[in-house]
Amino acid sequence: MSQSSEFRFTFLSHDHNIDLSSAHLTAEDMGLPSDIAIECKLQTLRGGKQQGSKLITLTVGDKVLRVIPTRAMAILDASRGELRYGWDSPITEVVHPSFINQEASGGLGWLDGFNEMLVRCGYQWAGHPGEDNGDMLTLHGRIQNTPADEVVLTVEQFPPYRVTLSGRVDEKRFKFTNFEVHTELSLTPDEPYIHIQDTLTNLSNYDNTYQAIYHNNFGAPLLEEGASLHVAATQISPFNDYAVNGVHEWGQLSAPTENFDEMVFNVLPIADEEGMSHALMKNAAGDAAIEVSWAQNTLPVLTLWKNTDTIEQGYVVGIEPGTSFAYNRKHQWNLGLVPTIKGKASKVFKVRFGLLTDSESVDASVARIDALQLTPTLVSNNPLVAL
Amino acid sequence: MSQSSEFRFTFLSHDHNIDLSSAHLTAEDMGLPSDIAIECKLQTLRGGKQQGSKLITLTVGDKVLRVIPTRAMAILDASRGELRYGWDSPITEVVHPSFINQEASGGLGWLDGFNEMLVRCGYQWAGHPGEDNGDMLTLHGRIQNTPADEVVLTVEQFPPYRVTLSGRVDEKRFKFTNFEVHTELSLTPDEPYIHIQDTLTNLSNYDNTYQAIYHNNFGAPLLEEGASLHVAATQISPFNDYAVNGVHEWGQLSAPTENFDEMVFNVLPIADEEGMSHALMKNAAGDAAIEVSWAQNTLPVLTLWKNTDTIEQGYVVGIEPGTSFAYNRKHQWNLGLVPTIKGKASKVFKVRFGLLTDSESVDASVARIDALQLTPTLVSNNPLVAL
């Protein structure tokens, strides 16, 4: 029906003076055959610290994503068929950034809104709070508590009917930071994948340092006793002294465990021929998994965050590719993990989520990861950094 | 007319996707006989730092309350007949929390919005700002600058036609705090009382410490030269060295006094047979008073805050039952005033305001308080804490 090859719909745009508080688009609205399972809704949340938060629910085939434009285009959660990917944080509200004070309690205010499946950390800095070279760095940087502009849905009008949701997020401070991030997520009805492609542009003509961590978080039902992690890696080491005790069991996941708190492992991953690294968490039965893949050229290291404490504390595992580990930036200069972005240059970050819901695809993914592991992973007992 | 025994109306609810910006409910709207003096209005405030603040004006009999859902269901002020209860703060706006930075100026940002009759302090901490065990605690905690959700009016359809206004306020920080507060205020047309019943629930399965101070504030016309305070207490002591000079006149109130600033007294109150403690401030003529009563089991101590400086500075007296005194938390561990709330447990705080507008009821209240004072109050010259 449509003469255009692409349907385009703008939810929010300063430039075009568009700001929808609710919307509902069916496949037919998008010019697609009505039997194509693509649908998109926008709603504005109300009450408590959700007041003014926007939520986009995007259905593409058997996958449903919930995306938060007001929180830098984070993915709140995803599902494929019956299986939900994401986690249950004690933070149940989709907190609007105007209620977050990242400076609170020594830089921990970021934790007041932390509950998504995909959380971006960065881009001027990421990692734990604290002072570095006279800069007070708050936990995981500023981007996640920044609302997006230019929130646009595009849908290809021909198979495989790729659906793309994009938004622009600015991270700017006069004289210090002049970053613009073009975020993009895309998926098709038939594939199990969500593709993230973010482009960080340094609009300044001066070089600047940057950091990025894609804090991807997955809880139950995937996470359970007997679930396991699979990564091809040259080295895995404990983040701190506490994690030393668990480093040799880094791949084994436990039932919710009182007083476990969190164990964090630093991973040096191996990439495949296309430059992609992969990590997978599968359930105990091995018939469902999340496969996280990423382009290693800009995200060279991986943090595994085992937060398998009680359900109430937020029973969750993080699979977090990054430019850097989760240490405060001051510890990462020596590790070579504070990269530079040239003036006027861009960096592209690619992350792909495979929502695997049958044994065959889980086994195949594990096999591909195993095939990359030509020599055994060096499992170190020593943290890279003495905290 | 109504077949239900209770009228229920929701002003704000994330769960039910309700967010009214204005409303007006008459007794008839509530299914009541039209001669019952019950009425409720909601308005959204605009301009300056009031932008987005909500205000509920609730008329019940001869009492009118103004309640602020966007500030944790605070009571801005109340009146009974001609008499207004509350005070005139130099802060005249009902400040929306998104304009408050509690970390400002060493943790004093809370003061930018302080103007209500009933202000909740807590619940992770309360008291003066400063560091305790590495935590930077801002003045009087976070709850007051948190907007409520699930703001609901219920009205019983039979005498005494109890009217209840409730709201839920979350105070959460991943890994640190997982508190939910169900606030409730209720009153009837015929009684002079406003009943507050707040339930703090620790949703974590871990124990946590907490603090609460009900910072109830009353100015003119009740407060005037010759007005007086009445409390049954085992001990009254000065908060600090400055208050030593006024501790023996703790019950006497002055006209607005330049350079008085504030004198604060720490009180160990006596409870009645039902476990309620009482404090009263009456005017000079003794024909009007505020009676504050509270359940001592969860609010064991009382702070009296005499801020009888000039009108412009906010001429006001605080009658503040709490788990704790107004010191920074670091000073209260040794006093045993940093209680613990068990994982999954709840604490209920009950405070009752008696709006007394005739000599008989004032005298009767004073007599009840006096009757609790079996032995003289020990008036100490020594602050409990050396600041």
Add this chain to the structure above:
Amino acid sequence: MSQSSEFRFTFLSHDHNIDLSSAHLTAEDMGLPSDIAIECKLQTLRGGKQQGSKLITLTVGDKVLRVIPTRAMAILDASRGELRYGWDSPITEVVHPSFINQEASGGLGWLDGFNEMLVRCGYQWAGHPGEDNGDMLTLHGRIQNTPADEVVLTVEQFPPYRVTLSGRVDEKRFKFTNFEVHTELSLTPDEPYIHIQDTLTNLSNYDNTYQAIYHNNFGAPLLEEGASLHVAATQISPFNDYAVNGVHEWGQLSAPTENFDEMVFNVLPIADEEGMSHALMKNAAGDAAIEVSWAQNTLPVLTLWKNTDTIEQGYVVGIEPGTSFAYNRKHQWNLGLVPTIKGKASKVFKVRFGLLTDSESVDASVARIDALQLTPTLVSNNPLVAL
């Protein structure tokens, strides 16, 4: 047609319960002859950190101003005919104050929204961040990140058809600050001037200190290689050691220069017979200029801020009359530049912008400035303050 001598229109008023999200007033709407070039639009901005920002576009004769009620009535930019006055900050959004955390990064969060032609700094303090007498002062004070109330347009119904836009901004902290600022800008179709008249009132009955800097910023096309600054001054000195190198060329302006960063000069200006001081920046051809004039009684000193770095960094010059220089307040007590405002007293600040767009008026202004310079300016090599 109108029987009143003044047209009055309220865009925002708590007291009158008015909050327009858009408006468009023509000359006829204002009761003026339709050939009078006066027009006013209000819009609400959306997307990113602009969400909720208001912008008023005011056309008066050949001048167009854009004013931001949500940022203390700042002037975003102005134009006269083809010539735009203002600058291109890397901050492109009109950032809503709810997204600004002034405490961020040691008090630098103000920089996240800095992009206007007229930025008010103050009024409890202004200048660089840092601690003074135990107070943590954030960069340039709080007023600019405070939304206005009582935003009112008035238009005289007779020649010269003076148009006035006013707003009230509160800066209040219980026990510390009780300031109210009545801002007013006015202009007529025929004159090249924008008149600013701000009245700061100390509502407290106690004296307080205050500071104000009118951070007026101008970039290209006026600013260019060969542009120059003209001020009648008794003394000009470098702000810091870096500025020593440029102090003798204080009046000469460069093309955008990599790594120039900023040079700041402290100026003691000379006033004319009417108590007005004047500074002018003209373009290389001398046929366009901005003339900044101010009442010296309340704004005794002038800061010249040469930020002639690259375009991308924000190529801009500040002409900033103030009570004080840009140092942290702790350095200004000894300079006598921390004035006192008496309890219940007001201070009036007058600033006038001359938008000069032809050689004659530029030359005339330079001549008036030169005529004030009876003896040579003392150009000092020594900063007033050792930083």
